[in-house]
Each structure stands twice: as C-alpha cells, then as structure tokens.
Amino acid sequence: MKAFLRAVIVWGMGIMMTLVLAQAHDDDKKPYVLVIHGGAGTILKKNMTAEKELAYRTKLDEALRTGQAILEGGGTAVDAVVATINVMENSPLFNAGKGAVFNHRGENEMDASIMDGRDLNAGAVAGVRRVKNPINLAREVMTNSKHVMLSGEGAEEFADSRGVELVDPAYFRTKKRWNQLQKALERDQVFLDHDGDQDSGKPDTDKIADRGRDPEDPDQKFGTVGAAALDIHGNLAAGTSTGGMTNKRWNRIGDSPVIGAGTYADNNSCALSATGHGEYFLRAVVAHSVCALMEYKGLTLQQAADEIVMNKLVRMGGEGGIIAVDRAGNVTMTFNTEGMYRGYVKGQGEPVIQIYKEE
C-alpha cells in the first residue's frame, strides 16, 4: 500500500512537473503582449454613468481580445495593432474613425500612423475625410508606397488606388460629436467677446486648455486611440488613430500622425502610442523621447515614461499619456491627466482594463 501511494505521488508529481514545464515552455514561446488606450483626459468617476463606463470597458475588452487572438495565432505585432485599433475606430465611443470629432468647418478630419519596430518602417496619413479606418491607410502607406506620410485629398487618392475602404463623410457624423462642436463654437464666441481675437497674440496655454474643455464631456479633447504590441516573433509595433481636436482649424495636424511624436516603435527599445494635447507632444517628440531614454540612457520603460510624461510634459504644461510595451514585454500606461481609457493583456491571460487614475 505504501509502495502504491509512493507510486501515485511520483506519478502525480511527474504530471505536475510536465504541466509546469509545458506552461513555462508555452510562456517562453509566446511572451506576446498588447496594450491599448482610448484617450486621456479629465475622466472622473463622478461624471460617469454606470452604463457609459460599462460600454467603454466592454469595447476596450473587445479590442484587447481581438488583438490577443491574432498574437496567439502567431500574427505579427502590426497585424494585432491594426485589428485592435479597428475595433475602437469602428465604435462611436472613441475620437477616431466612426466617433471622430468635428473640425471648425463641421467636417471629420482624421489622422493615423503606424510603425514596425522590426525595420523602423512607418506609415502615416493626415487630414483624411473619407477613409473608414485611417489606421488601415497608414499601414498601406507603410507597406505599399515609397512614402511615410501622405495627407488630405492626395492620401485619399492613394487609398482609392490601393482599394482601401472609402466611405461617405456622413458615416463619421455622430450626434454626440456634433453637439460638442456646437458647444465649442459657442464657447469660442464667449471667449471672443471677452478676450479679443482668439487667433492673434501669443498663445496662452491656460486659455487654450480651457477653451478645449467641455465640462459635460471632459474626455472629448484627448480622445485618441492607440495600441502597441509585442508578438511571438519578438517584434514590436505601435499605431495611433484620431479625429484630432474638436473645432480645430486650418488643417491642423497634431501628434498622432507624426512618427516620433504620437507613435514610435523600435525593437531596440519600445513601441509606444500617445494621446494628449498634441502640440506639446509634437514639441517634446514624446514617443521617440521615451525610446531614446531607454536606448541612449539605459532607463527602464517605466523610468523613461515617467521622465517624459510626468516630468517633462508636466513642466511644459502638456496634458496626456502614453501606452507602451518594450521588447521584454514590460508594459506602461502612464498619464498626467485624471484618467485614461486603457488596458493590456499578456499572453493568454485575462485583459486588464482601467479608466481612472486610482485603479
């Protein structure tokens, strides 16, 4: 009996060891990671209804699981980034694709960019108005053009020549965003009455930041979507897609379509997507700065993110955040605002989704 028990124990331990080793082997084979954001801003629980919060959490979960399935199947980081962003672009919850904000002329004018950390190949589009999924066009620019950045009608002409899906501009119009534009236009008017010509004089950061705020929907301003991934092949990629700022004028281009500012990916450091007050992110070359601090100064991903987002940007007055993953699979979701729609998933694990600062 004792010998039988011993045999059972040894047999059991053998099975357990096999399982542990298999698991370790599996983890070793697939250390894939996906991290996303759906925009940063003054997102406070007190301003959020249970329904709205659930809607965001559900959509972020769907986005993560979509990319996770691709990575699990051996898909590339670029594939995962595009598919993940598509889920958010196709949802009216986020300021990208279907939910893009309106510019001063009442148009939806979108930007996107993507970068492959394997070879530093990159693609970007600025100011497109008929491309259903701007991130798909950015990818097409990256893989099937000799250029990195296309803009406006020319970018749409290229999209058409490559079979990238175009839609009627009406597709992007949502009631919620239209109302935001009307409020923004009204506030500009008030602002004009009190402070003279809004478009002249030195830029005043406080006024500008304030002008962009909607107390009833404070998260509209920095609503951009983005994703960064590490695939089982060890490659990094990142992408960003946005409608820009409500009431923007003069074919303004923010940081989202700018390689180095809103998006960067380099297998030597990390893959990163940013969301925030684009002008500051452009001036600080945020995405590339984080990568450079890792590569040139030897900082960890979190140290680099803290230095740029929590120190440099805060000193400059630039609100927003980033999500990033490094080649070891470390993740950061760092922001200096009240909240950021965000989440990550590692391997076959469960998605982790967060919205508020303390969570």
Add this chain to the structure above:
Amino acid sequence: MKAFLRAVIVWGMGIMMTLVLAQAHDDDKKPYVLVIHGGAGTILKKNMTAEKELAYRTKLDEALRTGQAILEGGGTAVDAVVATINVMENSPLFNAGKGAVFNHRGENEMDASIMDGRDLNAGAVAGVRRVKNPINLAREVMTNSKHVMLSGEGAEEFADSRGVELVDPAYFRTKKRWNQLQKALERDQVFLDHDGDQDSGKPDTDKIADRGRDPEDPDQKFGTVGAAALDIHGNLAAGTSTGGMTNKRWNRIGDSPVIGAGTYADNNSCALSATGHGEYFLRAVVAHSVCALMEYKGLTLQQAADEIVMNKLVRMGGEGGIIAVDRAGNVTMTFNTEGMYRGYVKGQGEPVIQIYKEE
C-alpha cells in the same frame, strides 16, 4: 635708459593685455554662430560649371552675411534663421520658395518648420502653394497660433488671416524645375514599362533612389534649405524650408515640416536642420535623435551627428545630411552624400562656404 625701456615694455604689455581682454570680453559677449545648408546630393565638381558654382557660393555667402548681421545686432536666433532662409527661398537656385520643384500634378507644394530652442516652441506648415516664404508662415504658426503644424489650404487661410505674404502660384514656376519634372515623368514611364505599376508592391529602396535621380542635375532631389543659429543671448533656433521631391504625389509630406525629423532645437543640446531622403529622416527622427544622443548619452555634437548620419542612416540606406550648432557654438555639417551646399560663420569672422565632400 634701462628704466625707460622697462616702462615701454610694461606699457606695451598693458596695451596688449587690454586688447586681449577686450577681445575675450567681446567673444564672451557675442559667441554667435550661424550654419546653413542648401541641400545635399550627388554634387560633383565634374558636373559643375564655374558659373554655377560661383552662383551657389555667392548666394550662400549672402545668406550667411544676412543672418550674421542680425546676430551681430543682438537679434534672436529665430530672427537670423528666418532672414537667412528667406535669402535662399527667394533664389531659384534652391529647392525652396522660388526654386521649389514640381509635384506630380505640376504644382509647387512647399513645407517648412522652425523651432526655438529657448522654450521648445515650434511651428510648421505642410503642402502650401501660395505662400511666398513658407518659413515665415511656420514662424507665424509658432508665435501666433495655438498650433504647431498646419497644412494645405487651411494653412494658407491662416496665412491670409495673419497677413503673411501670398503670391500667385505662378511665382514659383521656373523653367529648370519644370524640365526636371518632365524628365522625372518620362523616367517614371520607362520605369513603368519595365517594372510594372510603380505604386504597388513593396518599396524597393534602390529603385526609388534611382527613380529620383536626374543624371543631368543630380542635386535636385535633396535640395532643401535650412539654418541653425546660436545668438548672443545664448539661445538656439533652427529652421528648414523645401519644395519636397520632384514628381511627388498624394500630398506627400517629407521630413522638413516635421518637428523632430527635419528640424529640432533645444538649448539643452543643439539646433539642427536636415536635408535628404525625407522618408528615412522621418523614420529615424533624425533631428531629435542627434539632440537626444547629446542630452541622454553625453555625446559631443560631432559624435552624435556621425552616429545618426554616418552610421544609422547609412545602415538604413538614407542619403542626406545635417547642419547643426550646439550651445557652446560648436558647428557640424555632416552628410553621407557626395556633396552638400553648406556654410557657417562665427561671430564677426568671414563666412566659410563648402560644396563638395573634400573641401
């Protein structure tokens, strides 16, 4: 007699010391520096006529002396950069302003950017067709808008609202550039006949580089102008202006109007303007990379320039060069092509102007 001689010697030494100290004081007060480029490429002496070379040297000299006078008078680095670039924009010799190349549609479509190293303020415009001096509009965006980057017709609308000089697009048309476009269109045709659709398939660096070459005017491709300055107040600034690539399509945006790629300035490191195959410069975030290597890795300006231009870009296949000045007044003019129109001036010294690799 001996006492008299001694007195003369002491008196003479006193005068000399005073002169030396005055000089030192003067240098201390005004260590201003200006460095410029007028584009990089396959610029070979054998392809250059004496007249053409003289024309370039004369115009580069004029540009340097224009900025030098501003810096000598206590003007800011930003003032000097703009005035210096204006001289080159107004000359048909360079691919910027008056001498801008034609795009695929036979239009002159220009980009420019400027950055102030003192506060990291920046302005950029992409795809403007009626702005006489795009660098002036970039400056206007920097100082008198809440944005960093404007594009296309929106940028021109902003220019109009701010009184920035607009001209009829015919102003930019030059016979030389028109002929270059015709040759490029012909070569594309030949290319099409032999290699299928030029706009599909994976980008082929060799083909692309080759397609952009005009054996009779090999310097046309990377003809961009730029300037970087250190003023007597210790501030750095840099700017870049370009017509982009001959025969470009789809409202392509290169590195010139992208803060971090074609232009960057930070008093903590250096001020830099780039010229070259824009797509590579965008992917490598060239301007910011040089600054980052100085700030984060402690490299000298020359070490940083060599690492990015002579190592990283060469590995990627990106042809071109940079000019830069750091806060100590060190200058670099580093390029991996056969030549680069370039020059610098330090304080009240004589301008140094170079064109070929060995000079």
